[in-house]
Amino acid sequence: MTFEQLTGHEDPHPIYEQVRALGPLVRDSGMWATTSHSLSNKILRNQRFGVRYSDGTYPGGGLLPESFLETDPPDHTRLRRLAMPAFSPKKIDEYRTRVEKVAESLLDADEFDLIADFAAPLPIAVISDLLGIPDSDTAEFADYGALVAASFDSGVTPEMAHANDKVLELFERLIAERRARPGDDVISSLVAAEAEKKLTAQEVMGTLVLLLVAGFETTVNLIGNGTRALLDHPAQWALFKANPGLAPDVVEETLRWAAPVQMTSRIAHEQVGEIGKDELVNIIIGAANRDPDVYPEAHRFDVMRVQKPEHLAFSSGIHYCLGATLARMEGDVAFRALARRMPDLKQAGPVTFRDSVVIRGLKSFPVSRS
Structure with a gap:
């Protein structure tokens, strides 16, 4: 199995199960x-x-400026602490x-694309508020944020590079404005921390871009994957509509059953069992979340699951997702709004999938009110 086999798969789990059959830790293309x-x-x-590798170098690279997501302690600890108050x-x-108002405002059409018209605008509105982006x-x-996030799927295109430049230009302008006139937002708090020499200008930019992309990616795919799972499982959809208080359970089961981020990696800083120093381990989150040793009937979507x-x-350990509580709340609000406003919601055409190994989500999901 190579990870390229997973690209664009509607359901990668049969391939994951082939890997699972080889044991809990296997070699794949020179990596674990x-x-x-x-x-x-x-x-x-x-x-x-x-x-990072033991010499401090990072194995990735590309479009986005580095953030605390790509750092180890002590830099990771320092930068994460500065972003936590948000x-x-x-x-x-x-x-x-704010999320409830935005969700209500987005659910007026009889036919729409769940991703483009609901799942994507909702978290962008929240991230805009969080970062203090002016309405204009x-x-x-x-x-531009959506284009930058799309670089995870197919690499950097000229259009995406242009989008990245525009996002950085916007942040540079807003940073300059907050230096002159601080406000009650994340940019202002990071600018103040920079003035106190707690982080560099480059680290301010990296943190802001991370909050934009991570805040968008997880939530849009959570909403899309969860809605599709509910519509594909009519008994679960009916159960939820009759019991809207199950919204947090819908969120958790969606995150387990169709995790927005399917894979991450770690590098051994010393020999750890079979894993040698500076060897990389791909952690297949999508497979771990359906581990039959942990979850009975792991491949079944069940909102009543314990x-x-x-x-x-949301990962685990020191890199546990900083915005997990926010993403959970947005998913909770989104699913409640759909059940209340569109109890007869139906898929209205074929869906298309993100062309990605790392991200599991939908590019388009046509739906109708009835």
Whole structure:
């Protein structure tokens, strides 16, 4: 099995199961791979593994400026701590009213594309508020942000490189404005931290782009994957509509059953068992979340499932997703709104899938109110 086989698959799990049959830790194309929930969680939480090689170099690269997602301690700890206040429980509660209003405003059409017209605009509106993007810039910000995020699928195209430049230009302008007139937003707090020498100008930019892309990617795919799962499982959809308080359970089962991020990797900083120093381990989150040793009937979508242990959709350990609480809240609001406003929602045409190994999501999902 090579990871290229997974690209564009509607359902990668048959391939994951081929890997699982080879054992909890296997060699793949010169790298290690694991489908085991237990082993994945141990590696993600083990401080002997990191995201960089032992000499400090990073194996990736490309369009986006580096952020704390691509760093190990102590830089990771320092930068993550500076971004954390934006995701405090109090802040998330403040965002909820805004999310509910946006969700309601997006559900007026009889026929629409669930991704382009609902799942994508919703988190972009929240991220725009969080970052303090002016209303006059929000539409352009959303378009460019989506293009930058799409670089995960098919690499960097001229159009995406242009979008990246535009996003950076917007952030540079907003950073300059916040230096002159600070506000109550993430950009202002990071600019203040930069003035206190707690991070560099480049680290400010990297953090902002990470919050844009991560805030968009996880939520749009959570909403799309969850809605499709509900419509494909009519009994589960009916159960949820009759019991809207199950929205958090729909969110968790979607994250387990169709994780927006299917794969991540860690690098051993020293010899760890069979894994040599500076060898890379691909952690197949999508497979770990359906590990039959952990979840009974793991391939069944069941909103009443007991989610123990927790799925790995938000990773684990020090790189656990900073915006997990926000994404969960947005998914909760989105699913409740769909069930309330469109109880007879139906798929209205064929879906198309993201062309990605790492991201699992839909490019388009035509639906109708009835």
